[in-house]
Amino acid sequence: METVNKSSTSIKNWALDDRPREKLLTKGSQTLSDSELLAILINTGSGKRSAVQLAREVLELGGNNLDKLGKLSLKDLMEISGIGEAKAITIIAALEFGRRRQASRPVDKISIGDSNALAAYLKTSLKDHHHEVFAVVFLNRANKINHFQVMSIGGMSQTIVDPKTIFIKALEVKATSIVLCHNHPSGNLKPSRADEEITQKLKNAGRLLDIQVLDHLIVSDEGYFSFADEGIL
16 A cells, blocks of 8 residues: 655645745745635645645635635535634635625726616625625715615525615715615526515605615626616616
């Protein structure tokens, strides 16, 4: 039976150019593969496997797709032998940090007349939630976005929306109009009857307060659906 020298799998025994940290220092982060970048986060190997080998297993668990990887839970990652709680937490924190960077485009730079741009921002902000999340974009009199807030988090198929909470916040931030938004974890963009009913309910409530509901966007990995674009608002 062939014996494996554990020290041979240690990154410190690799050629200098093959070590992720040294490669980043000498050649820049952009030269590293996904597995090498992930190996730096994992930091140490386990048993006979190096940090890079563990990183490859993590990527395979996510189908070698960073978007799918971002949806994995702590429990999912810890199913890999050698990925304990500390390593899993580090990976999830890094993915969340990357998602926040992607979503960091100032909302006041987005044209409210462009549902595609606004949907892209909202999709990035809500994409990795496994449950329905209902959010609202609040606009001022100049039609500039001055606030964005997640109002409620629900189950896999629906979330509970409290109109009072939404309009209290609208008055607090001096909004004159709002855009509603929620995600569909299933990927299906077709609005449900409940989606249509809450949209009408909020539209009517806003009319009483002179706060216009400009649109309701449904976002998912498949794209987005705009009530305004479809003429059903």
